[in-house]
Structures are given as C-alpha cells and as structure tokens.
Amino acid sequence: MRTRSGLSPRFTGILLIIIALALSGESSIAQEGRKYVVKDPFQVAEYLTGTVFRAGLTLEGNLAAGYAWVILKKSEYQDIWRQPNHVKVVRTRTLSKKDAQFVGSLVRKVADFQIPWYVENLPALPPGSDVAFTVMDYLIDKYSSPARELAPLIAEGGRVSEVSQIFKDAAGRDNLSSNFVYTVQVGKERRSHVLASRNFAIKIK
Structure with missing residues (x-):
C-alpha cells in the first residue's frame, strides 16, 4: 500500500521521525x-x-x-x-x-x-x-598561579597526561569544591599542579 505521494506508509513514518528529530532543536x-x-x-x-x-x-x-x-x-x-x-x-x-x-x-x-x-x-x-x-577562563588568567606554570610547558609541546579530581585543598582539608590535579609531561619531565575551582573547572586535554 502506498500513499498519494507514492511512498509506503513505513517509509513515510520513518521520514516523519527524521524530520521531527531534525526540528527538535538538536544540531550537529x-x-x-x-x-x-x-x-x-x-x-x-x-x-x-x-x-x-x-x-x-x-x-x-x-x-x-x-x-x-x-x-x-x-x-x-x-x-x-x-x-x-x-x-x-x-x-x-x-x-x-x-x-x-x-x-x-x-x-x-x-x-x-x-x-x-x-x-x-x-x-x-x-x-x-x-x-x-x-x-x-578568567580563573586561569587572573587567579591561578598553577595554571600560569602549566602554560609554558604546554606551549613547548607538553601534554597533560593525567587529570585527577580530588576533594581536598592544598593543606589536605576537605574541600567541597572540585579540585583537579594536572600532570604535564614534556619529554621525561613531569610536573603536577592542583587547580582549585568553585564554579569553574578547567579541563586540559
């Protein structure tokens, strides 16, 4: 059985689903x-x-x-x-x-x-x-000295090899804000830094 347009009901249904998804606000x-x-x-x-x-x-x-x-x-x-x-x-x-x-x-x-x-x-x-x-992020630019130390390493071609999320501050006290430890590796050299944040978390890959 085909519709007046010559399309089968099954194909028409699939087409309508595709159109609905396209109009649902998703973009690619x-x-x-x-x-x-x-x-x-x-x-x-x-x-x-x-x-x-x-x-x-x-x-x-x-x-x-x-x-x-x-x-x-x-x-x-x-x-x-x-x-x-x-x-x-x-x-x-x-x-x-x-x-x-x-x-x-x-x-x-x-x-x-x-x-x-x-x-x-x-x-x-x-x-x-x-x-x-x-x-x-302004947190990197204005407030984070660890991030400033990471910058030249990354600019030299270094890569962040590890990212760990912790919930303690530099003194070892519990910290409800997310803190991230970044390990940057340039050749054989590895440096780790704690980057603390409240509303902002920086992910460097």
Missing part, C-alpha cells in the same frame, strides 16, 4: 567524518582540526551547565594568554549557513548567560563565513 557539526550531536544549547561542539592544544571550559551555573571548547594553535597560545578580552579567531574553517548561525547564536547564549566580558571582540558569523573562536 561534522568533523573528519565524525558527527557531534549537540542536545543542550549550552554545549559547544568541538569542530576544528589541526590543533596542537585543546582546553575545555566547564561552566557550572545555578540554572544550566555547559561546555565551551577552546581550540588554540601552539604558535598563538602565548599571545592569547596575554589578551584581556579572551576572544580571538585562531583558525578558520568553512562553515555551512546552518552551522555558522548555530555556533554564533550558541556562543552568544553561553557568553551572555555566564561570561559577557568574554565576547567584546567576538566576530560576527555571517552565513558561510570562515570563523573560529576561543574562550579562556
């Missing part, structure tokens, strides 16, 4: 054949390639939690570290009209909701434009 960005489905409007998909350094900023607000992925090239890392506005285009990639609009609105939502001072120089995202963005 493809990267090297992999597909990232974003269900939460406060999640930013990682969609750039050719990077040397990656960092994720976890925003834990009272009303929503989300992820803003930071993608930096090693040669530009030190310059971004010293910038006051925390937003810079570091790598270009052609985005489709849908993806450009999605990423642009998503970053603005995250920034307006949590960190409006990060988007002073956020570039406009016209459909089809080549664009990327970076967001550096």
Whole structure:
C-alpha cells in the first residue's frame, strides 16, 4: 500500500521521525567524518582540526551547565594568554549557513548567560563565513598561579597526561569544591599542579 505521494506508509513514518528529530532543536557539526550531536544549547561542539592544544571550559551555573571548547594553535597560545578580552579567531574553517548561525547564536547564549566580558571582540558569523573562536577562563588568567606554570610547558609541546579530581585543598582539608590535579609531561619531565575551582573547572586535554 502506498500513499498519494507514492511512498509506503513505513517509509513515510520513518521520514516523519527524521524530520521531527531534525526540528527538535538538536544540531550537529561534522568533523573528519565524525558527527557531534549537540542536545543542550549550552554545549559547544568541538569542530576544528589541526590543533596542537585543546582546553575545555566547564561552566557550572545555578540554572544550566555547559561546555565551551577552546581550540588554540601552539604558535598563538602565548599571545592569547596575554589578551584581556579572551576572544580571538585562531583558525578558520568553512562553515555551512546552518552551522555558522548555530555556533554564533550558541556562543552568544553561553557568553551572555555566564561570561559577557568574554565576547567584546567576538566576530560576527555571517552565513558561510570562515570563523573560529576561543574562550579562556578568567580563573586561569587572573587567579591561578598553577595554571600560569602549566602554560609554558604546554606551549613547548607538553601534554597533560593525567587529570585527577580530588576533594581536598592544598593543606589536605576537605574541600567541597572540585579540585583537579594536572600532570604535564614534556619529554621525561613531569610536573603536577592542583587547580582549585568553585564554579569553574578547567579541563586540559
């Protein structure tokens, strides 16, 4: 049995399900054949390639939690570290009209909701434009001396080989805030640091 359009009811049903899913608010960005489905409007998909350094900023607000992925090239890392506005285009990639609009609105939502001072120089995202963005957490830039010590190691090509979550401060006292221990390895050299946070947790991969 076929419908007036010539399609079978089963195929029509599958097609309607696909359309419903497409209209349900989920968005995706493809990267090297992999597909990232974003269900939460406060999640930013990682969609750039050719990077040397990656960092994720976890925003834990009272009303929503989300992820803003930071993608930096090693040669530009030190310059971004010293910038006051925390937003810079570091790598270009052609985005489709849908993806450009999605990423642009998503970053603005995250920034307006949590960190409006990060988007002073956020570039406009016209459909089809080549664009990327970076967001550096103010906790790293202003308050964290361990993070400052990690910066040159990572800039030299080091990688964070271990990330452990603990619930004690430097003095060994219980700390309800999440603390992360980062072990950075450059060649045979390994250094570990405790990075404490309350509302922000920095993940460096």
